[in-house]
């Protein structure tokens with residue numbers, strides 16, 4: 001029998017509204033960057049209510065003794081195409097243009113809503129296991145992604161990718177439909193979902209379409225998630241076509257007049273960075289993809305100096321191959337130190353803060369990403385008992401440099417456990433793998449056509 005959606009909900013997590021975590025190393029990532037030893041965290045109705053000492057009158061439904069393990073905010077993957085797990089390892093060792101034109105967009109011509117559904121479920125199983133509690137997703141058939149996220153219990157910000165070209169019917173959605181999509185899902189799943197517009201990029205979307213999208217976004221108070229300034233060639237083409245860099249062009253067409261999340265922004269001028277800072281644009285860097293496709297190094301220290309909210313993404317598994325934010329953190333620090341010649345860049349808790357509090361903010365969750373009263377109980381427990389953590393001279397350094405996804409023992413989103421003792425509670429892995437494989441097999445038998453031609 002073919003697996004169906006219904007059996008994913010077989011393992012509903014027991015609901016505890018008041019949870020007390022005790023004997024923990026609490027890495028708060030709060031404004032004072034406090035690390036507390038042998039401390040407690042109290043959670044009530046999905047929100048952190050006390051840190052350090054539990055309130056004397058706190059009556060817990062569940063007490064978890066962490067025995068010296070680390071509890072810290074969960075991580076938010078601020079740019080991905082989750083469903084693209086189906087393209088993991090499908091287009092390796094190619095320049096970006098050939099990766100798009102010869103492999104990925106041809107494969108996507110056979111894409112089905114079912115593949116998006118199962119691919120996203122597989123991605124979430126991987127992400128939850130790696131300590132990711134939320135993600136900003138940019139892809140197609142996003143109503144199926146919303147369905148999958150609702151079942152999984154994660155947070156997500158969903159953007160339906162649109163090209164705005166005459167052949168738009170190929171991807172099955174238009175601007176009015178994306179407005180409907182946003183209205184339907186923004187704030188859904190008990191507030192765990194956010195939705196934005198997802199125009200693909202300034203190099204693939206027509207000028208007039210981008211301006212129209214921006215006008216609707218401003219009028220309807222809808223955010224925008226878009227790719228830009230990924231390669232030097234894109235910047236050159238933009239200068240030739242518009243006499244503006246991609247960032248200047250997006251600003252000029254009004255896309256930064258609403259909350260914007262720009263993926264990549266690798267090739268930027270000082271003027272670009274001033275625009276991004278002034279407009280409060282969040283920039284998602286995806287170090288594995290940037291390095292793997294030799295795209296360049298984003299100017300992260302310059303961005304942070306100007307107050308730009310820099311966030312971390314894995315991009316899709318079709319390019320980065322793994323949805324591992326710990327690896328992205330380390331690659332970010334390593335490339336920035338090599339590029340700047342400064343071994344103090346992104347020191348201490350910086351990488352964790354980009355992935356936690358900055359990531360939550362970019363996804364549209366203001367009160368998440370740190371352990372402080374009033375913040376969402378999106379928590380992960382890291383087991384530091386493994387040899388690769390010993391000795392624990394510096395907890396922050398250990399988390400940044402040593403953590404592997406498999407060290408994440410437990411994951412909680414909005415006070416609900418999604419992972420306990422390495423066991424997924426809301427997703428059934430065997431069902432997901434069977435559904436994913438069956439749909440991928442079907443998809444690979446479909447004739448591949450031409451999708452969008454990538455040309456800057």
Ligand SMILES: [Zn+2]
Nearest residue numbers: 227263315316
């Ligand atoms: Zn991307």
